[in-house]
Amino acid sequence: MSLVMDFKDYYKILGVEPNTPTDEIKTAYRRLARRYHPDVSKEKNAEQQFKEINEAWEVLQDPEKRKHYDQIKDQVSAGRHDSEQAFNSKQRSYNQQTSQEDIDFSNFFSNIFGEHTAQQAQKGRDIHSKIQIPLNIAFQGGIHTIQVAYPTNQNSSTLNVTIPKGVFTGSQIRLKGKGMPGRNGGEAGDLYLEISVIPYKQFKLLDKEIHINIPISPWEAALGSTIEVPTLAGKVNVKIPLGAQSGQKMRLKGKGLPTQPPGDQIITLQIQTPSPKNENERKIYEEMAKQFNFNPRDHIHVTI
Amino acid sequence: MIEIALLDTTDYRITEICSICNVNEVLILEFVKHGILHPNNANPNEPVNEWIFHSKNLLRAQKAIRLHQDLGINLEGLALILDLLEEVADLRQKLYLLE
Numbered sequence: 001m002s003l004v005m006d007f008k009d010y011y012k013i014l015g016v017e018p019n020t021p022t023d024e025i026k027t028a029y030r031r032l033a034r035r036y037h038p039d040v041s042k043e044k045n046a047e048q049q050f051k052e053i054n055e056a057w058e059v060l061q062d063p064e065k066r067k068h069y070d071q072i073k074d075q076v077s078a079g080r081h082d083s084e085q086a087f088n089s090k091q092r093s094y095n096q097q098t099s100q101e102d103i104d105f106s107n108f109f110s111n112i113f114g115e116h117t118a119q120q121a122q123k124g125r126d127i128h129s130k131i132q133i134p135l136n137i138a139f140q141g142g143i144h145t146i147q148v149a150y151p152t153n154q155n156s157s158t159l160n161v162t163i164p165k166g167v168f169t170g171s172q173i174r175l176k177g178k179g180m181p182g183r184n185g186g187e188a189g190d191l192y193l194e195i196s197v198i199p200y201k202q203f204k205l206l207d208k209e210i211h212i213n214i215p216i217s218p219w220e221a222a223l224g225s226t227i228e229v230p231t232l233a234g235k236v237n238v239k240i241p242l243g244a245q246s247g248q249k250m251r252l253k254g255k256g257l258p259t260q261p262p263g264d265q266i267i268t269l270q271i272q273t274p275s276p277k278n279e280n281e282r283k284i285y286e287e288m289a290k291q292f293n294f295n296p297r298d299h300i301h302v303t304i
Numbered sequence: 305m306i307e308i309a310l311l312d313t314t315d316y317r318i319t320e321i322c323s324i325c326n327v328n329e330v331l332i333l334e335f336v337k338h339g340i341l342h343p344n345n346a347n348p349n350e351p352v353n354e355w356i357f358h359s360k361n362l363l364r365a366q367k368a369i370r371l372h373q374d375l376g377i378n379l380e381g382l383a384l385i386l387d388l389l390e391e392v393a394d395l396r397q398k399l400y401l402l403e
Contacts, residue, residue, distance in 0.1 A: 033374065033375055034375060037370075037371070037374055037375055038370075039367050039370055039371060039389070040371075040385075040389065050374075126326075128366065128370070159306070161306070161308065162306075162308060164308070164310045167310065167312075168312075169393070169397060170312075170360070170363065170393070171310065171311075171312045172310075172311040172312065172362070172363055173308055173309065173310055173311065174308070174309045174311055174324075175306050175307070175308055176306075176307040176308075176309070177307070178306065192366070194363065199400070204400060204401050205397075206397050206398065206400075206401055207397075211401055260313075
C-alpha cells in the first residue's frame with residue numbers, strides 16, 4: 001500500500017489554497033458541484049470528477065478530518081514514505097456521519113479514515129450512467145459493451161448489455177444487481193443506463209423519427225419520379241411529386257423506430273444540379289435558360 | 305444471464321415509482337404538487353393510488369431526487385430545471401439534424 005502514490009490533493013481538487021477558511025471552500029465546492037453534476041454537466045468524465053469533488057469536501061468541511069488530512073499532506077510532501085507506519089498508528093475508525101449517504105470513497109480516503117462502521121446488511125447503491133448507442137443498434141437491438149468501475153475490482157468490469165430494439169434518446173434500462181455491491185452481506189444495487197442515440201451512417205434520430213437527406217436530380221424533381229430510398233428496414237420506393245423543391249420533406253410511415261406505435265422515417269429532398277461537363281450539356285442548360293421564364297429572386301426586393 | 309428491463313414500455317403507479325427511486329410517497333406527492341411529475345389522469349383529485357404516470361416521469365423523478373440531494377435545489381427550482389434540461393436535450397437533437 002503506497003499512500004504517496006494514491007495521494008489526493010483535496011485542496012487542488014477544489015481549487016483552493018491549503019489555508020482557506022471553510023466557508024470559502026464551501027463556495028468553491030458548490031460552484032464545482034453545479035458544474036460537474038452528471039445530470040447537468042457538459043464536461044467529459046463528469047461522474048468521476050463529481051465523486052472526487054464530493055470526497056474532497058467531505059474531508060475539508062470537517063475540522064477533525066481536515067486536521068488529520070493536513071498532517072498526512074505535510075508528511076507526504078516532505079517525502080516521508082516511511083510515514084506509512086505513522087498512518088497506521090494514527091488511523092482511527094471514524095464514526096462515518098457523512099453529510100451525504102453512501103459516497104463511494106477512494107482507496108486513499110478509506111486508508112486514512114477507516115472503513116464505514118455500519119454493522120447491519122446494507123443494499124448496495126444504484127449506479128446511474130449515460131451511454132451512447134448508434135442508431136442501427138437502437139433500431140434492431142444488439143449487444144453493447146460497457147465498462148463499470150466497481151470498488152472491489154482493481155480494473156473495471158466489462159459488461160455485455162443486450163440493448164432491446166426500439167430504444168430512443170432518453171430511454172432507460174435497468175440491470176438488476178449490477179450496481180454497487182452491498183455491505184455486510186447485503187444485496188447489490190441496480191445499474192441504470194440512460195440512452196443517447198447517435199447517428200448511424202446518414203441516418204439520424206429525432207424522438208422516434210429517423211431522418212435522412214436524399215439527393216435528387218433536377219429532372220427527378222421537375223418531372224416527378226419514383227426513386228429507391230434506403231431505410232433501416234430495407235429499401236423503399238418513393239414517388240417524388242412533380243415540382244418538388246429542395247428542403248421538401250416526405251414522411252415514410254412506419255419506417256422509423258420499431259416502437260409501439262412505430263415511428264416514421266422523414267426524408268428531406270436535396271436537389272443537386274450537375275455541372276455541365278461538355279459543350280452538349282452546356283447547350284442544354286443555355287436552352288433551358290432561354291425557354292424558362294424563371295427569376296428565382298423576383299420576390300426579393302432590396303430597398304434602402 | 306443479466307436481467308435487463310427496459311423502463312419506458314409501461315406506465316407506473318405511485319408505489320412503483322417510490323420503490324424504484326427508494327423514496328417516500330410524500331416526496332412524490334410534493335413532486336406532483338410542484339409540477340415536477342405529471343400524472344396522466346386528467347383529474348388529480350382521484351385517489352393517489354389510482355394515479356398513472358407515463359414512463360417519462362420515472363426519469364424525471366430520478367433526476368429530481370439526485371439534483372435535490374446532491375445540489376440542494378429546492379422543489380420550486382427542480383421543476384424549472386427539469387423543463388430546461390428537456391428543452392436543451394431537444395434542441396441538441398435538432399441541432400444534430402442540421403449538422
